[in-house]
Amino acid sequence: MVVGEFAEQRELIVIGGGPGGYHAAIRAAQLGNQVTLVEQDQLGGTCLHKGCIPSKIFTHVASKWHQTQQLSAFGISTGDLSLDMQELMAYKNSTIEQLRKGIEKLCQANRVEIVRGKANFINEHKLGVETEHQFTLFTFQHAIIATGSYPVLPENLKNNPFVWTEETIFTLHEIPKDLIVCGRDYIALEVAFSYRKLGAEVTIIIPEQADFPFDKAINRELKRMLKKEKIQLYRENKIKNITAIDGEVCVRISSNDQEISLTGTHLYMETEHKPNIESLGIDRIGMIYSEAGFIKVDNEMRTNIPSIFAIGNVTGDRLSAVIAMKQGKVAAEFIAGVASEIDTTMMPTVVHSIPPIAVVGLAEEEAIRQGYEVRTSQFGYSGNSYALIGKEKNGVAKIVKDAKTDLLLGFHVIGFGAIELISTGVTALELVARDEDLAFPFYPHPSFNETFLEAAEGLTNRAIHMKPS
Numbered sequence: 001m002v003v004g005e006f007a008e009q010r011e012l013i014v015i016g017g018g019p020g021g022y023h024a025a026i027r028a029a030q031l032g033n034q035v036t037l038v039e040q041d042q043l044g045g046t047c048l049h050k051g052c053i054p055s056k057i058f059t060h061v062a063s064k065w066h067q068t069q070q071l072s073a074f075g076i077s078t079g080d081l082s083l084d085m086q087e088l089m090a091y092k093n094s095t096i097e098q099l100r101k102g103i104e105k106l107c108q109a110n111r112v113e114i115v116r117g118k119a120n121f122i123n124e125h126k127l128g129v130e131t132e133h134q135f136t137l138f139t140f141q142h143a144i145i146a147t148g149s150y151p152v153l154p155e156n157l158k159n160n161p162f163v164w165t166e167e168t169i170f171t172l173h174e175i176p177k178d179l180i181v182c183g184r185d186y187i188a189l190e191v192a193f194s195y196r197k198l199g200a201e202v203t204i205i206i207p208e209q210a211d212f213p214f215d216k217a218i219n220r221e222l223k224r225m226l227k228k229e230k231i232q233l234y235r236e237n238k239i240k241n242i243t244a245i246d247g248e249v250c251v252r253i254s255s256n257d258q259e260i261s262l263t264g265t266h267l268y269m270e271t272e273h274k275p276n277i278e279s280l281g282i283d284r285i286g287m288i289y290s291e292a293g294f295i296k297v298d299n300e301m302r303t304n305i306p307s308i309f310a311i312g313n314v315t316g317d318r319l320s321a322v323i324a325m326k327q328g329k330v331a332a333e334f335i336a337g338v339a340s341e342i343d344t345t346m347m348p349t350v351v352h353s354i355p356p357i358a359v360v361g362l363a364e365e366e367a368i369r370q371g372y373e374v375r376t377s378q379f380g381y382s383g384n385s386y387a388l389i390g391k392e393k394n395g396v397a398k399i400v401k402d403a404k405t406d407l408l409l410g411f412h413v414i415g416f417g418a419i420e421l422i423s424t425g426v427t428a429l430e431l432v433a434r435d436e437d438l439a440f441p442f443y444p445h446p447s448f449n450e451t452f453l454e455a456a457e458g459l460t461n462r463a464i465h466m467k468p469s
Helices: 019-030 045-049 052-069 085-109 186-197 216-228 321-335 364-369 385-389 418-430 435-439 450-458
Strands: 008-015 035-039 113-116 118-123 126-130 134-145 149-152 178-182 201-207 232-245 248-255 258-264 266-269 272-275 308-310 349-351 357-361 374-380 396-402 408-414
Touching: 008 019, 019 035, 019 045, 019 085, 019 321, 045 052, 045 085, 052 085, 052 186, 134 321, 178 186, 178 248, 178 258, 186 201, 186 349, 201 248, 201 258, 216 232, 216 357, 216 364, 216 396, 216 408, 232 258, 248 266, 308 321, 349 418, 357 418, 364 374, 364 396, 364 408, 374 450, 385 450, 396 435, 396 450, 408 418, 408 435, 418 435, 418 450, 435 450
Parallel strands: 008 035, 008 134, 035 113, 134 308, 178 201, 178 266, 201 232
Antiparallel strands: 118 126, 126 134, 149 272, 232 248, 248 258, 349 357, 357 408, 374 396, 396 408
Protein backbone atom coordinates (compact mmCIF):
# COMPACT_ATOMS: atom_id res chain seq x y z
CA MET A 1 0.00 0.00 0.00
CA VAL A 2 1.25 3.46 -0.90
CA VAL A 3 0.24 6.32 1.38
CA GLY A 4 0.12 9.76 -0.19
CA GLU A 5 1.94 12.54 1.70
CA PHE A 6 -0.52 15.26 0.79
CA ALA A 7 -4.29 15.37 0.93
CA GLU A 8 -6.23 16.39 -2.17
CA GLN A 9 -8.83 19.09 -1.58
CA ARG A 10 -12.47 18.67 -2.54
CA GLU A 11 -15.64 20.70 -1.96
CA LEU A 12 -18.12 17.82 -1.69
CA ILE A 13 -17.49 14.10 -1.46
CA VAL A 14 -20.40 11.68 -1.87
CA ILE A 15 -19.74 8.17 -0.57
CA GLY A 16 -21.82 5.58 -2.41
CA GLY A 17 -23.09 5.60 -5.99
CA GLY A 18 -26.55 4.12 -5.48
CA PRO A 19 -29.78 6.03 -6.27
CA GLY A 20 -29.35 8.46 -3.39
CA GLY A 21 -25.65 8.98 -3.98
CA TYR A 22 -25.67 9.71 -7.68
CA HIS A 23 -28.79 11.89 -7.39
CA ALA A 24 -27.01 13.90 -4.68
CA ALA A 25 -23.84 14.16 -6.77
CA ILE A 26 -25.59 15.33 -9.94
CA ARG A 27 -27.87 17.81 -8.12
CA ALA A 28 -24.85 19.27 -6.29
CA ALA A 29 -22.98 19.61 -9.59
CA GLN A 30 -26.01 21.32 -11.15
CA LEU A 31 -25.85 23.85 -8.32
CA GLY A 32 -22.20 24.65 -8.97
CA ASN A 33 -20.38 22.41 -6.51
CA GLN A 34 -17.20 20.52 -7.30
CA VAL A 35 -18.25 16.92 -6.63
CA THR A 36 -16.32 13.69 -6.10
CA LEU A 37 -18.30 10.45 -5.95
CA VAL A 38 -16.57 7.54 -4.20
CA GLU A 39 -17.84 4.05 -5.09
CA GLN A 40 -16.17 0.80 -4.10
CA ASP A 41 -18.19 -1.38 -6.48
CA GLN A 42 -20.47 -0.27 -9.33
CA LEU A 43 -22.62 2.81 -9.85
CA GLY A 44 -26.29 2.16 -9.33
CA GLY A 45 -25.87 0.37 -6.01
CA THR A 46 -28.05 -2.41 -4.65
CA CYS A 47 -31.18 -0.99 -6.28
CA LEU A 48 -29.79 -1.41 -9.78
CA HIS A 49 -27.86 -4.63 -9.37
CA LYS A 50 -29.71 -6.64 -6.71
CA GLY A 51 -32.96 -4.88 -5.84
CA CYS A 52 -35.40 -2.60 -7.67
CA ILE A 53 -34.38 -3.30 -11.25
CA PRO A 54 -33.91 -7.12 -11.16
CA SER A 55 -37.14 -7.57 -9.19
CA LYS A 56 -39.15 -5.32 -11.52
CA ILE A 57 -37.82 -7.17 -14.56
CA PHE A 58 -39.27 -10.36 -13.09
CA THR A 59 -42.57 -8.75 -12.12
CA HIS A 60 -42.83 -7.20 -15.60
CA VAL A 61 -42.21 -10.56 -17.27
CA ALA A 62 -44.78 -12.22 -15.00
CA SER A 63 -47.29 -9.49 -15.84
CA LYS A 64 -46.67 -9.97 -19.58
CA TRP A 65 -47.14 -13.71 -19.12
CA HIS A 66 -50.46 -13.03 -17.38
CA GLN A 67 -51.61 -10.69 -20.17
CA THR A 68 -50.52 -13.09 -22.92
CA GLN A 69 -52.56 -15.88 -21.38
CA GLN A 70 -55.67 -13.74 -21.82
CA LEU A 71 -55.13 -12.93 -25.50
CA SER A 72 -57.24 -15.84 -26.71
CA ALA A 73 -60.32 -13.99 -25.40
CA PHE A 74 -59.60 -11.29 -27.98
CA GLY A 75 -59.24 -13.78 -30.84
CA ILE A 76 -55.44 -13.78 -30.73
CA SER A 77 -53.82 -17.21 -30.84
CA THR A 78 -50.38 -17.47 -29.24
CA GLY A 79 -49.83 -21.22 -29.16
CA ASP A 80 -47.97 -22.86 -26.30
CA LEU A 81 -46.16 -20.37 -24.04
CA SER A 82 -42.69 -21.13 -22.77
CA LEU A 83 -40.13 -19.27 -20.69
CA ASP A 84 -36.39 -19.44 -21.37
CA MET A 85 -34.75 -18.53 -18.05
CA GLN A 86 -31.33 -18.17 -19.65
CA GLU A 87 -32.71 -15.59 -22.07
CA LEU A 88 -34.46 -13.81 -19.19
CA MET A 89 -31.22 -13.67 -17.20
CA ALA A 90 -29.35 -12.36 -20.22
CA TYR A 91 -31.98 -9.65 -20.67
CA LYS A 92 -31.78 -8.76 -16.97
CA ASN A 93 -28.00 -8.44 -17.12
CA SER A 94 -28.01 -6.38 -20.31
CA THR A 95 -30.66 -4.02 -18.88
CA ILE A 96 -28.63 -3.52 -15.71
CA GLU A 97 -25.50 -2.86 -17.76
CA GLN A 98 -27.29 -0.35 -19.97
CA LEU A 99 -28.66 1.54 -16.97
CA ARG A 100 -25.26 1.49 -15.22
CA LYS A 101 -23.56 2.99 -18.26
CA GLY A 102 -26.29 5.60 -18.40
CA ILE A 103 -25.50 6.68 -14.83
CA GLU A 104 -21.80 6.88 -15.65
CA LYS A 105 -22.51 9.09 -18.66
CA LEU A 106 -24.76 11.36 -16.61
CA CYS A 107 -22.02 11.78 -14.01
CA GLN A 108 -19.48 12.54 -16.73
CA ALA A 109 -21.82 15.04 -18.40
CA ASN A 110 -22.22 16.85 -15.07
CA ARG A 111 -18.46 16.74 -14.40
CA VAL A 112 -18.82 14.53 -11.34
CA GLU A 113 -15.46 12.96 -10.54
CA ILE A 114 -15.67 9.19 -9.95
CA VAL A 115 -13.15 7.67 -7.54
CA ARG A 116 -13.08 3.90 -7.10
CA GLY A 117 -12.31 2.56 -3.65
CA LYS A 118 -13.39 2.21 -0.04
CA ALA A 119 -13.80 5.40 1.99
CA ASN A 120 -12.74 5.76 5.61
CA PHE A 121 -13.14 8.91 7.71
CA ILE A 122 -10.07 10.22 9.53
CA ASN A 123 -11.70 13.30 11.02
CA GLU A 124 -14.61 15.66 10.34
CA HIS A 125 -12.96 17.10 7.24
CA LYS A 126 -10.63 14.34 6.03
CA LEU A 127 -11.06 10.84 4.67
CA GLY A 128 -9.01 8.24 2.87
CA VAL A 129 -9.97 6.15 -0.12
CA GLU A 130 -8.36 2.75 -0.29
CA THR A 131 -7.94 0.60 -3.37
CA GLU A 132 -5.99 -2.62 -3.69
CA HIS A 133 -2.64 -0.86 -4.09
CA GLN A 134 -3.20 2.75 -3.09
CA PHE A 135 -4.48 4.96 -0.30
CA THR A 136 -5.43 8.53 -1.21
CA LEU A 137 -6.20 11.27 1.29
CA PHE A 138 -8.87 13.88 0.66
CA THR A 139 -9.95 16.91 2.63
CA PHE A 140 -13.50 18.11 2.13
CA GLN A 141 -15.84 20.93 3.06
CA HIS A 142 -18.85 18.60 3.10
CA ALA A 143 -19.46 14.87 2.74
CA ILE A 144 -22.62 12.86 2.11
CA ILE A 145 -22.77 9.25 3.30
CA ALA A 146 -24.94 7.15 0.96
CA THR A 147 -23.66 3.64 1.57
CA GLY A 148 -27.06 1.93 1.92
CA SER A 149 -27.94 -1.16 3.93
CA TYR A 150 -27.97 -4.94 3.63
CA PRO A 151 -30.47 -7.67 4.56
CA VAL A 152 -29.71 -9.76 7.62
CA LEU A 153 -30.85 -13.36 8.00
CA PRO A 154 -31.12 -15.02 11.42
CA GLU A 155 -27.88 -16.83 12.31
CA ASN A 156 -29.45 -20.28 11.99
CA LEU A 157 -30.47 -19.58 8.37
CA LYS A 158 -27.35 -17.90 6.96
CA ASN A 159 -25.90 -21.11 5.54
CA ASN A 160 -29.16 -22.77 4.57
CA PRO A 161 -28.97 -23.38 0.78
CA PHE A 162 -32.76 -23.28 0.43
CA VAL A 163 -33.22 -19.81 1.96
CA TRP A 164 -33.25 -16.73 -0.27
CA THR A 165 -33.48 -12.99 0.40
CA GLU A 166 -34.53 -9.93 -1.60
CA GLU A 167 -30.99 -9.72 -3.03
CA THR A 168 -30.86 -13.33 -4.22
CA ILE A 169 -34.39 -14.52 -5.00
CA PHE A 170 -34.31 -13.01 -8.51
CA THR A 171 -31.00 -14.63 -9.39
CA LEU A 172 -32.55 -18.09 -9.76
CA HIS A 173 -31.95 -19.84 -13.07
CA GLU A 174 -35.06 -21.96 -12.68
CA ILE A 175 -38.63 -21.44 -11.51
CA PRO A 176 -39.05 -22.88 -8.01
CA LYS A 177 -41.27 -25.94 -7.84
CA ASP A 178 -42.64 -25.12 -4.37
CA LEU A 179 -41.89 -21.66 -3.03
CA ILE A 180 -42.60 -20.64 0.57
CA VAL A 181 -42.72 -16.88 1.11
CA CYS A 182 -42.27 -15.76 4.69
CA GLY A 183 -43.30 -12.11 4.99
CA ARG A 184 -45.94 -9.56 4.15
CA ASP A 185 -44.10 -6.51 2.74
CA TYR A 186 -44.12 -5.38 -0.89
CA ILE A 187 -41.16 -7.53 -1.89
CA ALA A 188 -42.74 -10.66 -0.42
CA LEU A 189 -45.91 -10.03 -2.44
CA GLU A 190 -43.97 -9.34 -5.62
CA VAL A 191 -42.03 -12.59 -5.15
CA ALA A 192 -45.22 -14.56 -4.49
CA PHE A 193 -47.25 -13.25 -7.43
CA SER A 194 -44.36 -13.27 -9.94
CA TYR A 195 -43.25 -16.83 -9.35
CA ARG A 196 -46.83 -18.07 -9.10
CA LYS A 197 -47.65 -16.57 -12.50
CA LEU A 198 -44.52 -18.21 -13.92
CA GLY A 199 -45.55 -21.65 -12.67
CA ALA A 200 -44.42 -22.12 -9.06
CA GLU A 201 -46.63 -23.47 -6.30
CA VAL A 202 -46.60 -20.68 -3.68
CA THR A 203 -47.40 -20.49 0.02
CA ILE A 204 -47.31 -17.28 2.07
CA ILE A 205 -46.69 -17.25 5.82
CA ILE A 206 -47.33 -14.06 7.79
CA PRO A 207 -45.59 -14.80 11.08
CA GLU A 208 -47.37 -13.41 14.13
CA GLN A 209 -49.15 -10.71 12.07
CA ALA A 210 -52.89 -10.43 11.68
CA ASP A 211 -52.99 -9.09 8.15
CA PHE A 212 -51.25 -7.33 5.29
CA PRO A 213 -50.29 -3.68 5.97
CA PHE A 214 -52.96 -2.02 3.82
CA ASP A 215 -56.45 -0.56 4.16
CA LYS A 216 -59.03 -3.23 4.94
CA ALA A 217 -60.62 -2.87 1.47
CA ILE A 218 -57.28 -3.57 -0.20
CA ASN A 219 -56.56 -6.48 2.14
CA ARG A 220 -59.94 -8.00 1.38
CA GLU A 221 -59.40 -7.79 -2.37
CA LEU A 222 -55.81 -8.97 -2.06
CA LYS A 223 -56.81 -12.11 -0.16
CA ARG A 224 -59.51 -12.81 -2.72
CA MET A 225 -56.91 -12.62 -5.48
CA LEU A 226 -54.47 -14.83 -3.58
CA LYS A 227 -57.22 -17.43 -3.27
CA LYS A 228 -58.02 -17.10 -6.98
CA GLU A 229 -54.35 -17.65 -7.80
CA LYS A 230 -54.32 -20.70 -5.49
CA ILE A 231 -51.66 -19.15 -3.28
CA GLN A 232 -52.02 -20.68 0.18
CA LEU A 233 -52.02 -18.11 2.98
CA TYR A 234 -51.20 -18.77 6.64
CA ARG A 235 -51.77 -15.82 9.00
CA GLU A 236 -51.09 -15.28 12.70
CA ASN A 237 -48.61 -18.12 12.92
CA LYS A 238 -45.41 -18.46 14.90
CA ILE A 239 -42.45 -20.04 13.13
CA LYS A 240 -41.11 -22.79 15.37
CA ASN A 241 -38.12 -23.79 13.24
CA ILE A 242 -36.78 -23.99 9.70
CA THR A 243 -34.73 -27.01 8.67
CA ALA A 244 -33.41 -28.70 5.56
CA ILE A 245 -34.71 -32.25 5.10
CA ASP A 246 -34.11 -34.56 2.12
CA GLY A 247 -33.26 -31.79 -0.33
CA GLU A 248 -36.11 -29.51 0.70
CA VAL A 249 -36.78 -26.81 3.27
CA CYS A 250 -39.25 -27.56 6.06
CA VAL A 251 -40.99 -24.78 7.98
CA ARG A 252 -42.83 -25.74 11.15
CA ILE A 253 -45.45 -23.19 12.23
CA SER A 254 -47.88 -23.07 15.12
CA SER A 255 -51.16 -21.29 15.79
CA ASN A 256 -53.63 -21.85 18.62
CA ASP A 257 -51.62 -24.82 19.91
CA GLN A 258 -51.74 -26.50 16.50
CA GLU A 259 -48.57 -27.20 14.55
CA ILE A 260 -48.21 -27.55 10.78
CA SER A 261 -45.15 -28.52 8.76
CA LEU A 262 -44.76 -26.97 5.29
CA THR A 263 -42.15 -28.17 2.82
CA GLY A 264 -40.82 -26.48 -0.28
CA THR A 265 -37.91 -26.36 -2.68
CA HIS A 266 -37.20 -22.68 -1.89
CA LEU A 267 -37.90 -20.31 1.00
CA TYR A 268 -37.98 -16.53 0.63
CA MET A 269 -37.44 -14.64 3.90
CA GLU A 270 -38.41 -11.04 4.55
CA THR A 271 -35.45 -9.67 6.49
CA GLU A 272 -34.35 -6.86 8.73
CA HIS A 273 -31.66 -4.49 7.47
CA LYS A 274 -28.42 -3.12 8.88
CA PRO A 275 -26.59 -0.01 7.62
CA ASN A 276 -23.38 -0.32 5.60
CA ILE A 277 -21.22 1.71 7.98
CA GLU A 278 -18.78 -0.79 9.50
CA SER A 279 -15.80 0.24 7.37
CA LEU A 280 -16.43 4.00 7.33
CA GLY A 281 -14.64 4.77 10.60
CA ILE A 282 -17.38 7.15 11.72
CA ASP A 283 -17.26 5.90 15.31
CA ARG A 284 -13.99 7.73 15.79
CA ILE A 285 -15.55 11.06 14.83
CA GLY A 286 -18.50 10.80 17.23
CA MET A 287 -21.36 10.02 14.85
CA ILE A 288 -24.73 9.59 16.60
CA TYR A 289 -26.92 6.58 15.73
CA SER A 290 -30.54 5.63 16.23
CA GLU A 291 -31.45 2.78 18.59
CA ALA A 292 -31.52 0.46 15.56
CA GLY A 293 -27.96 1.46 14.62
CA PHE A 294 -28.68 3.76 11.67
CA ILE A 295 -27.21 7.25 11.27
CA LYS A 296 -29.47 9.88 12.82
CA VAL A 297 -30.35 12.83 10.57
CA ASP A 298 -32.75 15.77 10.55
CA ASN A 299 -35.08 16.91 7.76
CA GLU A 300 -32.15 18.53 5.93
CA MET A 301 -30.24 15.22 6.12
CA ARG A 302 -27.68 16.69 8.54
CA THR A 303 -25.95 14.41 11.03
CA ASN A 304 -24.68 15.66 14.39
CA ILE A 305 -21.43 16.54 12.60
CA PRO A 306 -21.94 19.83 10.68
CA SER A 307 -19.76 18.87 7.72
CA ILE A 308 -21.28 15.41 7.19
CA PHE A 309 -24.73 14.48 5.83
CA ALA A 310 -26.32 11.04 5.38
CA ILE A 311 -29.04 9.84 3.01
CA GLY A 312 -30.86 6.70 1.93
CA ASN A 313 -31.07 3.35 3.68
CA VAL A 314 -28.11 4.18 5.91
CA THR A 315 -30.44 6.56 7.78
CA GLY A 316 -33.02 3.86 8.55
CA ASP A 317 -36.01 5.65 7.02
CA ARG A 318 -38.35 3.45 4.99
CA LEU A 319 -36.03 1.41 2.77
CA SER A 320 -36.84 2.98 -0.57
CA ALA A 321 -34.88 4.14 -3.59
CA VAL A 322 -37.48 6.89 -4.08
CA ILE A 323 -36.81 8.28 -0.61
CA ALA A 324 -33.05 7.98 -1.12
CA MET A 325 -33.26 9.97 -4.37
CA LYS A 326 -35.26 12.74 -2.69
CA GLN A 327 -32.95 12.80 0.32
CA GLY A 328 -29.94 13.07 -1.99
CA LYS A 329 -31.39 16.14 -3.70
CA VAL A 330 -32.32 17.70 -0.35
CA ALA A 331 -28.80 17.24 1.05
CA ALA A 332 -27.17 18.63 -2.10
CA GLU A 333 -29.50 21.62 -2.18
CA PHE A 334 -29.04 22.41 1.50
CA ILE A 335 -25.25 22.27 1.13
CA ALA A 336 -25.51 24.65 -1.84
CA GLY A 337 -27.50 27.13 0.26
CA VAL A 338 -30.92 26.31 -1.20
CA ALA A 339 -33.72 25.93 1.35
CA SER A 340 -34.76 22.27 1.17
CA GLU A 341 -36.04 19.52 3.46
CA ILE A 342 -37.51 16.02 3.28
CA ASP A 343 -41.09 15.15 4.16
CA THR A 344 -42.19 11.56 3.52
CA THR A 345 -45.76 11.99 4.78
CA MET A 346 -47.23 11.64 1.29
CA MET A 347 -44.79 8.98 0.14
CA PRO A 348 -46.77 6.30 -1.75
CA THR A 349 -46.31 2.59 -1.16
CA VAL A 350 -46.38 0.55 -4.36
CA VAL A 351 -46.35 -3.20 -4.93
CA HIS A 352 -45.67 -4.60 -8.40
CA SER A 353 -47.89 -7.60 -7.75
CA ILE A 354 -50.37 -8.92 -10.32
CA PRO A 355 -52.45 -6.82 -10.24
CA PRO A 356 -50.40 -4.05 -8.59
CA ILE A 357 -51.17 -2.23 -5.35
CA ALA A 358 -50.57 1.47 -4.66
CA VAL A 359 -51.53 3.47 -1.57
CA VAL A 360 -50.83 6.91 -0.16
CA GLY A 361 -52.08 8.74 2.92
CA LEU A 362 -54.24 7.32 5.68
CA ALA A 363 -56.07 4.03 5.65
CA GLU A 364 -59.62 4.15 6.99
CA GLU A 365 -58.65 2.52 10.28
CA GLU A 366 -55.73 4.90 10.87
CA ALA A 367 -57.85 7.96 10.04
CA ILE A 368 -60.39 6.87 12.65
CA ARG A 369 -57.63 6.36 15.23
CA GLN A 370 -56.39 9.88 14.54
CA GLY A 371 -59.82 11.28 15.39
CA TYR A 372 -61.21 12.14 11.96
CA GLU A 373 -64.90 11.81 11.18
CA VAL A 374 -64.24 9.41 8.36
CA ARG A 375 -66.21 8.94 5.17
CA THR A 376 -65.07 6.51 2.48
CA SER A 377 -66.04 5.53 -1.03
CA GLN A 378 -64.76 2.70 -3.18
CA PHE A 379 -65.32 1.74 -6.77
CA GLY A 380 -64.70 -1.72 -8.17
CA TYR A 381 -62.85 -2.24 -11.42
CA SER A 382 -65.73 -4.46 -12.56
CA GLY A 383 -67.75 -1.28 -13.13
CA ASN A 384 -65.06 0.38 -15.24
CA SER A 385 -65.55 0.03 -18.99
CA TYR A 386 -61.84 0.11 -19.83
CA ALA A 387 -61.14 -2.62 -17.28
CA LEU A 388 -63.79 -4.78 -18.95
CA ILE A 389 -62.35 -4.07 -22.40
CA GLY A 390 -58.95 -5.27 -21.26
CA LYS A 391 -60.23 -8.13 -19.08
CA GLU A 392 -58.69 -6.48 -16.01
CA LYS A 393 -61.81 -6.25 -13.86
CA ASN A 394 -60.16 -7.46 -10.65
CA GLY A 395 -59.49 -4.50 -8.38
CA VAL A 396 -60.88 -1.65 -6.33
CA ALA A 397 -60.12 2.05 -5.81
CA LYS A 398 -60.89 3.62 -2.43
CA ILE A 399 -60.79 7.19 -1.16
CA VAL A 400 -60.84 8.30 2.48
CA LYS A 401 -61.89 11.81 3.54
CA ASP A 402 -62.74 13.83 6.63
CA ALA A 403 -66.53 14.32 6.59
CA LYS A 404 -66.32 17.59 8.56
CA THR A 405 -63.96 19.41 6.21
CA ASP A 406 -64.19 17.27 3.04
CA LEU A 407 -60.37 17.08 3.21
CA LEU A 408 -58.99 14.08 1.34
CA LEU A 409 -56.97 11.80 3.62
CA GLY A 410 -56.01 8.68 1.67
CA PHE A 411 -56.04 6.88 -1.67
CA HIS A 412 -55.87 3.11 -2.00
CA VAL A 413 -55.85 1.10 -5.23
CA ILE A 414 -55.40 -2.53 -6.18
CA GLY A 415 -55.81 -3.24 -9.86
CA PHE A 416 -54.27 -2.82 -13.29
CA GLY A 417 -52.52 0.56 -13.65
CA ALA A 418 -52.62 1.27 -9.90
CA ILE A 419 -49.03 2.49 -9.75
CA GLU A 420 -49.65 5.16 -12.39
CA LEU A 421 -53.03 6.08 -10.90
CA ILE A 422 -51.62 6.77 -7.44
CA SER A 423 -49.88 9.92 -8.68
CA THR A 424 -53.31 11.55 -8.78
CA GLY A 425 -53.71 10.74 -5.10
CA VAL A 426 -50.22 11.97 -4.18
CA THR A 427 -50.80 15.29 -5.96
CA ALA A 428 -54.24 15.72 -4.38
CA LEU A 429 -52.89 15.14 -0.87
CA GLU A 430 -49.89 17.41 -1.40
CA LEU A 431 -52.24 20.19 -2.60
CA VAL A 432 -54.54 19.67 0.44
CA ALA A 433 -57.42 18.91 -1.92
CA ARG A 434 -61.04 18.23 -1.08
CA ASP A 435 -63.34 15.76 -2.79
CA GLU A 436 -64.81 18.45 -5.06
CA ASP A 437 -61.30 19.13 -6.41
CA LEU A 438 -61.15 15.53 -7.57
CA ALA A 439 -64.69 15.34 -8.92
CA PHE A 440 -64.58 18.62 -10.91
CA PRO A 441 -61.90 17.94 -13.60
CA PHE A 442 -62.45 16.01 -16.85
CA TYR A 443 -61.24 12.40 -17.01
CA PRO A 444 -60.38 10.49 -20.20
CA HIS A 445 -63.01 7.97 -21.25
CA PRO A 446 -62.68 5.08 -21.31
CA SER A 447 -59.76 4.86 -18.89
CA PHE A 448 -58.74 3.45 -15.54
CA ASN A 449 -58.59 7.05 -14.30
CA GLU A 450 -62.36 6.99 -14.04
CA THR A 451 -62.15 4.67 -11.03
CA PHE A 452 -61.01 7.68 -8.98
CA LEU A 453 -63.74 9.88 -10.47
CA GLU A 454 -66.42 7.37 -9.46
CA ALA A 455 -64.91 6.94 -5.99
CA ALA A 456 -64.70 10.73 -5.54
CA GLU A 457 -68.32 11.24 -6.60
CA GLY A 458 -69.31 8.33 -4.39
CA LEU A 459 -68.18 10.34 -1.35
CA THR A 460 -71.30 12.51 -1.90
CA ASN A 461 -73.53 9.72 -3.28
CA ARG A 462 -73.31 11.10 -6.81
CA ALA A 463 -71.40 8.31 -8.56
CA ILE A 464 -73.12 7.35 -11.82
CA HIS A 465 -71.90 3.76 -12.02
CA MET A 466 -72.45 2.79 -8.39
CA LYS A 467 -75.67 1.58 -6.84
CA PRO A 468 -77.23 4.12 -4.44
CA SER A 469 -76.13 3.58 -0.85
